[in-house]
Amino acid sequence: MSQLQQTATLSTSGKMPMSMPVPHADSWQAICPLDDIWPSTGVCALMHGRQIAIFRMHDDVLYAIDNHDPHSGANVLSRGIIGDLGGEPVVASPIYKHHYQLRTGACVEDAGTQLHTYPVQLRDGMVWLNITA
Amino acid sequence: MDANTHIVVVGNGMVGHYFVQELVKRHPDLAAANLQITVLGEEPRPAYDRVHLSSFFSGSTAEDLSLVEPGFYDRPGLELRLNARVGMIDRRQHLVILADGDALHYDKLVLATGSVPFVPGVAGRDRENCFVYRTIEDLEAMTAAGTKAKSGVVVGGGLLGLECAKALRDMGLETHVVEFAPRLMAMQVDEAGGQVLRSKIEELGVHVHTSRNTTAITDGATARHRMVFFDETWLETDMIVFSAGIRPRDELARESGLAIGARGGIAIDNSCRSSDHDIYAIGECASWNDEMFGLVAPGYDMARVTCAHLFGDTTNTFQGADMSTKLKLMGVDVASVGDAHGKTHGSRSYQYLDEVRKVYKKIVVSEDGKQLLGAVLIGNADEYGTLQQMTVNAMPLPENPEFLILPSSDGKEKSGLGADALPESAVLCSCNNVTKGSIGAAVAAGSCTIAEIKACTKAGTACGGCVPLVTQVMKAEMLKHGMAVNNHLCEHFPYSRQELYHLVRVEQIKSFDELLSKHGKGLGCDICKPTAASILASCWNDFILKKGLASLQDSNDYFLGNIQKDGSYSVVPRMPGGEVTPDGLIAIGQIAKKYGLYTKVTGGARVDMFGARVEQLPNIWEELIAAGFESGHAYGKSLRTVKSCVGSTWCRYGVDDSVGLAVQLENRYKGLRAPHKIKFGVSGCTRECAEAQGKDVGVIATENGWNLYVCGNGGMKPRHAELLASDLSKEDLLRMIDRFLMFYIRTADRLQRTSTWRDNLEGGLDYLKNVVIHDSLGLGAELEAQMQHVVDNYQDEWKTAVTDPEVRKRFRSFVNSPEGDNNIVFVQEREQMRPATPAEKQQSKIIQILALVD
Secondary structure (H helix, E strand, C coil): CHHHHHHHHHHHCCCCHHHCCCCCHHHEEEEEEHHHCCCCEEEEEEECCEEEEEEECCCCCEEEEECEECCCCEECHHHCEEEEECCEEEEECCCCCCEEECCCCEECCCCCCECCECCEEEECCEEEEECCC | CCCCEEEEEECCCHHHHHHHHHHHHHCCCCCCCCEEEEEECCCCCCCECCCCHHHHHHCCCHHHHECCCCCHHHCCCEEEECCCCEEEEECCCCEEEECCCCEEECCEEEECCCEEECCCCCECCCCCCEEECCCHHHHHHHHHHHCCCCEEEEECCCHHHHHHHHHHHHCCCEEEEECCCCCCCCCCCCHHHHHHHHHHHHHCCCEEECCCCEEEEEECCCCCEEEEECCCCEEEECEEEECCCEEECCHHHHHCCCCECCCCCEEECCCCECCCCCEEECHHHEEECCECCCCHHHHHHHHHHHHHHHCCCCCCCCCCCCCCEEEEECCEEEEEEECCCCCCCCCEEEEEEECCCCEEEEEEECCCCCEEEEEEEECCCCCHHHHHHHHHCCCECCCCHHHHCCCCCCCCCCCCCCHHHCCCCCEEECCCCEEHHHHHHHHHCCCCCHHHHHHHHCCCCCCCCCHHHHHHHHHHHHHHCCCCCCCCCECCECCCHHHHHHHHHHCCCCCHHHHHHHHCCCCCCCCHHHHHHHHHHHHHCCCCCCCCCHHHCCHHHHCCCEECCCCCEEECECCHHHCCCHHHHHHHHHHHHHHCCEEEECCCCCEEEEEECHHHHHHHHHHHHHCCCCECCCCCCEEEEEEECCCCCCCCCCCCCHHHHHHHHHHHHCCCECCCCEEEEEECCCCCCCCHHHCCEEEEEECCEEEEEECCECCCCCECCEEEEEEECHHHHHHHHHHHHHHHHHHCCCCCCHHHHHHCCCCHHHHHHHHHCCCCCCCHHHHHHHHHHHHHCCCCHHHHHHHCHHHHHCCCCECCECCCCCCCCEEEECCEEEECCHHHHHCCCCECCCCCCC
């Protein structure tokens, strides 16, 4: 979790976390070119059978959370609309419109629901993801 | 009250029914309260809305007009007998004797016998095709006669007479109004007002004859009847309707020896009790202080007083009524408040007359100039609410009272009275006795739209005249409760949807980023992004999945399909008017089979294919497009379908080609983005097999063209569509629909269907007619041009999507793998597949779908 928070803090500063040191080089995996994710949208990555939603904000800050929406039981969060609520970046589930905070994975409408968040980085135009953290 | 009290109510009109409702409100379980209620109605149907009787001519049915909720009279302790005429009252034995000889015992008797139309004692008044205007049966008879007549005369130029004249004119008859008095609406309107009203009504093609006393009706030479007047002039006509005022139905009371008022009517005291302690009289049959009340509001008031008094509550008494009225006669505003004729000693008046626009306004003020006593408004009654409240609540007049009726010189809206100035006890809706206080309570309890206020307080649901004032009070109350009348779209935009639409139009804004940087803050959200996307599409109609627009789209528009509970999508190709070739059906069948999709025929008369994964969509659509199909926009807040019956081409009852028109309409408006989805229906005759009156836009063929209905809805809250215009040519029909839809798109809130939009529209149907048909806002040409732009820029979204590699690339489950989502799994049911339930997924009861291609 400490790593996640580190990523998140860097992300919200608006700077690209490109020069961030990579602690466990082996667990990082290149997913796709940044261009494959249109600005202000998300995509879903499949990694070791796990579905992870990756979002590209308008300023190229990246976030990664579970793609699974526990409220609908469907794997859909990467297809949600992203934006902010009170300045906090969120995605809205396309099924029943629950909001999840991209930095923390917390559900805005339901304090009991918490998604995993994953470290994600942009390196030389490629999006990298780490799910072992 | 004693055990097993039997209350008999004679009359099941508006007031009689209201009284029973009050009883039930007080004792929801009548039997438990030892009450036995018998209601005797003379007509063949239970209570209906006589105030809106004329809407019967514009398409309302007897069911629409009914005031009785289904099952209301079925509760224990309550009995309604229809076709039950009372022959006499035996007061000594407490019996009501019915015309058929049946006798009913009563402990308390409530007479709500209403009134009968007054027919002057003219020779020949009983001839065929001479009518009165009171019941649904009267109207049915008039309608039947109207189809064979060329001309019609209404005797009586009062309120009802003019409504009746409108009905005759709408039936296409050459219409005359014959009035005994020297002016129209002599009761409510003064001489100058009568002049303006007359010229307005003559402008509409109705002939007005005042100071005419009919002496005889005989055979005509050019028409069925000849009406001969006292000065030996005459007028020929095919049908005559008497609407020369009403007389109380007090014959039962007279025969049983009850006291009668000086001008007729059953004399009642402040508790609405007659001269017999066990008999009450309410509504138009009652005379209080030798005064009778031909409006529904005082009748309701009497019903409430009587009900309270029956149960020992004597604090409530009848205190007379404010006879102020506001109505629209043939599209002309007419209003009269308090002492309209200035009969109060020493009173003075201010008058404003505009002979160009035909507007007349007058206020009557007290001798000391401190209070408003009355008013007359013709041609424009915007100030009615303000003036009526000022009069009734004796509020102090401003220093220059003339400004109350003068048009403001700078073109700005007048500030009006200010809702805050009204006392809590001010009755805003006199029909349903709703005070400012109860509006405030409803707002405090969470109502914050006029539709919600109507639903929970009943304010504005009878005549509707108070709606503008109620709206004003509602907004003021919301401000007071800190609910700030905040119609801001969301935290990112301090504007309503309507305001944003305006900004996009005026500043020619083409992207969300531009809109956000100019007028918003933050990143946006799932409220403002789809709203902006919809507005941009309504205005400019660009491809919705191009870069910059794609990220704004709601889940369904985002992948041009309806997302289902498991994250799969449904596929609906367009079938305009429900028309499809055998080859088309075969192609759909083959594609569904190939991709292993569940198929179902939708309520909108087309085929829906379910269970497609994101990565399958472009391939499926490529094949559909090759087979000649295009997007059905089943996923969009946009035109869905135009449902049609088969029409005159095949149907032996069909009057016109409904399928042909439906296809044309669907092709014209397909792809039009709106605040919410839009559904059309077209029926080829009045049998209405396409159920067009349950649609946002409904069109029904007539012998003379097309009737246009708008703002209907099925779904959660069914609402009948209302007739906007009749007998339109196809060209006019398209123009009216263009204007209507664009006006809706321009002014509605986000996700507001046309039905709720209409319920919240200040000014209601009349306002909508004025805007769409009479172009009162001068927007007609602009709205049509905007629609034409959308029509001209239509593209099949799916065709664009599958032919653009960049866009097509987005359609995949995983950015780094060609695999599909293994959470989308199916089981078999009724020879097709359906999504597996979570339990089935755990038991791995899943079947492999025979999808030939992935």
